[in-house]
Amino acid sequence: MLTPDIAIIPEHVAIIMDGNGRWANKRGLARTMGHSKGVEAVKEAVRTAGDIGIKYLTLFAFSSENWSRPEAEVSDLLGLLRRFIRRDLAELHRENVRIRVIGEREKLRGDILPLLLEAEETTRNNTGLTLVIAFNYGSRDEIARAVSRITQKVKAGLIEPGAISSEMIDAHLDTAGIPDPDLIIRTSGEERLSNFLLWQAAYAEFVFMPDYWPDFDRALFIEALKIYASRDRRFGGLSARPAAVVG
Ligand code: IPE
Ligand code: IPE
Numbered sequence: 001m002l003t004p005d006i007a008i009i010p011e012h013v014a015i016i017m018d019g020n021g022r023w024a025n026k027r028g029l030a031r032t033m034g035h036s037k038g039v040e041a042v043k044e045a046v047r048t049a050g051d052i053g054i055k056y057l058t059l060f061a062f063s064s065e066n067w068s069r070p071e072a073e074v075s076d077l078l079g080l081l082r083r084f085i086r087r088d089l090a091e092l093h094r095e096n097v098r099i100r101v102i103g104e105r106e107k108l109r110g111d112i113l114p115l116l117l118e119a120e121e122t123t124r125n126n127t128g129l130t131l132v133i134a135f136n137y138g139s140r141d142e143i144a145r146a147v148s149r150i151t152q153k154v155k156a157g158l159i160e161p162g163a164i165s166s167e168m169i170d171a172h173l174d175t176a177g178i179p180d181p182d183l184i185i186r187t188s189g190e191e192r193l194s195n196f197l198l199w200q201a202a203y204a205e206f207v208f209m210p211d212y213w214p215d216f217d218r219a220l221f222i223e224a225l226k227i228y229a230s231r232d233r234r235f236g237g238l239s240a241r242p243a244a245v246v247g
């Protein structure tokens with residue numbers, strides 16, 4: 001596979017995979033068909049990220065708010081995740097992909113949590129792409145859980161309140177040890193975060209694409225990466241790029 005000519009490859013790309021339902025609607029199909037087609041797009045995105053040399057790919061698979069959808073749709077989505085892990089885990093492992101799961105775990109019922117833990121455990125020593133699956137994930141919930149863990153340590157006398165720093169908060173989030181996303185892509189034309197990586201996105205670049213998630217292929221991924229490479233990230237400082245000639 002030819003590596004595309006992209007000037008700057010982000011270390012961490014996070015994707016809000018949106019528009020499965022509308023993709024299906026447009027074709028007169030049931031929403032569930034959009035979700036199954038979306039799984040194909042997930043596989044292609046993982047392959048592309050690995051080929052290009054991206055180190056971390058975070059995929060928003062199911063939000064803590066998605067439980068409010070009709071029971072049948074929730075059950076379809078859980079079924080697809082189950083199938084994805086059961087069928088594709090061996091292949092991901094062979095491809096040296098390391099899986100991390102972020103999101104609330106304690107309240108998960110049934111076989112989903114053991115499956116996610118198995119995926120993490122099986123691939124923990126892999127050294128290729130880290131695939132971060134955001135499942136039952138909501139950023140405010142994640143921050144609240146981090147605050148709760150820190151305050152427990154304060155109460156136990158392990159941490160001084162004055163020692164609480166931004167790094168310490170980082171280290172208590174589900175994403176501990178994972179660098180902040182450089183690029184956040186959202187498909188389907190919506191331009192919002194929907195409670196995704198609020199803390200971690202502080203200096204992320206955003207690329208919003210009109211395409212529905214099931215249509216997101218290698219070419220669209222590369223298009224987003226090229227837009228990212230054209231951005232001037234300043235982090236509050238001054239541009240590191242040569243000054244543009246004015247006039
Ligand atoms: C994204 O597609 C999949 C999940 C949120 C799990 P949607 O199901 O949100 O599709 P739209 O936004 O209704 O088109
Ligand atoms: C965000 O999409 C969640 C995932 C992609 C898993 P939603 O479709 O749930 O977001 P809203 O409701 O349009 O904000």
Ligand code: MG
Nearest residue numbers: 018019020021
């Ligand atoms: Mg949606």
